[in-house]
Amino acid sequence: MTSADLDDCPERVLLDRLERYYDAVPRHGARAEDFGPLTLFVREGQGWPFYARPARGWSGAVSAAAVDRVRARQRALGVPESFEWIAETTPLLRAAIEDSGLVVHEHPLMVLDPGAPVPTADELPVGSSVRIIGPDDPALASALAVPHLAFAEPGTGIGSAGVDELAEAVRTRAEDGSVDRAVARIGAGLTAVAAALESGTVLCAGQHQPVGAVSEIVGVGTLPTARRRGLGLAVTAALVADARSRGVETVFLSAGDDDVARIYARLGFRRIATALIAEPTE
Incomplete structure (x- = not known):
């Protein structure tokens, strides 16, 4: 698909493209540990630790027990008990995350319109x-x-x-x-x-x-x-x-909040979904 096609690209196609990206990015510097419906990315060497997220293509239910197993592994590794995912593609994960005791933060997920004349x-x-x-x-x-x-x-x-x-x-x-x-x-x-x-x-x-x-x-x-x-x-x-x-061809970002999202909208970014980040209470 070319950038010209993206003007009329269904949002589900865009979201699938972003899901593939989210799964690919950590693999350059981390190993993937399989936990069934969840994947934990563990960084090889030094650097900011990665997170857990839904397994590629998973959109079904996830139990709080599955989340607990990943959190136990994160604690054993000494890395943050964090999870990241797109609300619209894995809608059933949030309940399991919250049942496990984590706090979920919402962020506008925005994609740049391909034809947007972004100023230099x-x-x-x-x-x-x-x-x-x-x-x-x-x-x-x-x-x-x-x-x-x-x-x-x-x-x-x-x-x-x-x-x-x-x-x-x-x-x-x-x-x-x-x-x-x-x-x-x-x-x-x-x-x-x-x-x-x-x-x-x-x-x-x-x-x-x-x-x-x-x-x-x-x-x-x-x-x-x-x-x-x-x-x-x-x-x-x-x-x-x-x-x-x-x-x-596809440039996207997660805005900190709605106020920040309005700033990015000035460059032609539009909200297509909600990025969720979960972590323990402080």
């Missing part, structure tokens, strides 16, 4: 330079650190973390191996990073992760003190442009 980053009046960050770019460590500071202060309002906190976060990244892992993924074509910079300081950054003709935009975050300037939109536009230059 230069066409958006943000007053910052926006570029794709290569593996040798000195801004890479900062581009990896900024989203973590952003997600530590969720929402769209101006926050407290600024350049001092960014400098400390960059020092942490230099010690935990995350920059080396990002360099390897960029070199392998598994990740692309974009950032908005001002006077050499990264103020916003994000990534997309292509697999064939599909890519997900992930981790777009703005340094909390630099919010409300349109930087997230500019970085997202740069990521879309990069994805399209690689031949990607």
